[in-house]
Amino acid sequence: MKIAISGKGGVGKTTIMALLAGELRKQGREVLVIDADPSPHMAETLGFKDAEKARPIADMTRLLAERAGKTEGSPFYNLNPEVNDLLRDFMIEHDGLRLMVLGAVQVAEGGCACPENHVLKKMLKKMLLAPNEVVLLDMEAGVEHLGRGTVAGVDHLLIVVIPSRSSIRTALKIKKMADDVRIPNISFIANLVRDEDDREFLMTALPEAPIAFFPDSREIRNAERKETAITEIESELEGAPQQILLKIFQDKK
Ligand SMILES: Nc1ncnc2c1ncn2[C@@H]1O[C@H](COP(=O)(O)OP(=O)(O)O)[C@@H](O)[C@H]1O
Ligand SMILES: [Mg+2]
Incomplete structure (x- = not known):
């Protein structure tokens, strides 16, 4: 199962992905989180103490050149032990969670971060996952990745x-592009919902109801300020992470 997250900057994508990662671990699943934001901060959000050890995939120019170049269509990841080992070098692990960081993307002359996105696209398309494995892809704001078809494989x-x-305007744009690249399942998640008015505004403005509502949470803010693992939080979330996973695994069947 490969799950990606999108939405306007600062709406809580990284926070929600980290909470999902924690919940998936609790359910006994294998989790690989890929931080594809050019200013990554998933490691801190998950409470990794050795965040700086994450070797950005973008630094691996040889790998990038290979993958972006002539090797089109060649076996990738699990199919090729050499590449598999290579990728393993880029994972850091903490409390059973694995994390990979795409890293600062160097934009080429034409304004395209093509090699990095090519690698990401290949990884998502070719990664062979066991039924118990889940890949979570955290992205930068907006629709860039969708535009390049990077998340087409999720x-x-x-x-x-x-x-x-x-935030609704951005969400609707994303939804349209996601439909265009034929992502099989697309769901809205509401965050920073304080009261009934907020809920009603979202329900009216969106074409379909969000599958989960996250409250505005003091615990989340505190975890961010102290850089403690957000996965420890539970009490204030009103079951929202569980609701998302329930829906996701339902749709899968
Ligand atoms: N439900 C919430 N309650 C309180 N603070 C939140 C909540 N969701 C996100 N935040 C805070 O908002 C900020 C932006 O969240 P982040 O997950 O980094 O957004 P994004 O990844 O979409 O840019 C962070 O400081 C985070 O701690
Ligand atoms: Mg983020």
């Missing part, structure tokens, strides 16, 4: 919205 796209008109 099973489920989560689009995060907060109760604001501008």
Whole structure:
């Protein structure tokens, strides 16, 4: 199962992905989180103490050149032990969670981060996952990745919205592009929902109801400030991470 997240900047994508990662671990699943944001901070959010040890995939120019170049269509990841080992070098692990960081993307002359995105695309398309394995892809804001078809290989796209008109506008644009690249399952997730008014605004503005509502949480803010693992939080989340996973695994069947 491969799950990606998108939405306007600052709406809570990284936070929600980290909470999902924690919940998946609790359910006994194998989790690989890929941080594809050019300013990555998933490691800190998950409470990795050795965040700086994450070797950005983008640094691996040889790998990038190979993957972006002539080797089109060649076996990748699990199919090729050499590449598999290579990728293992780029994973850091903490509390049973594995993390890979795409890293600062160097934009080429034409304004395209092509090699990095090519690698990401290949990884998502070719990675062979056991039924118990879940890949979570955290992305930068907006629709860039969708535009390049990078997330075309994911099973489920989560689009995060907060109760604001501008976040809805971005979400609708993302939804359209995700439909265009034929992502099989697309769901809205509401974040920073304070009251019934917020809920109602979102329900009216979106074409379909969000599958989960995250409250505005003091615990989340505190975890961010102290850089403690967000996966420890439970009490204030009103079961939202569990609701998302329930829906995702339901849709899969
Ligand atoms: N439900 C929430 N309650 C309180 N603070 C939140 C919540 N969701 C996100 N935040 C805070 O909002 C900020 C932006 O969240 P982040 O997950 O980094 O957004 P994104 O990845 O979409 O840019 C962070 O400081 C985070 O701690
Ligand atoms: Mg983020």
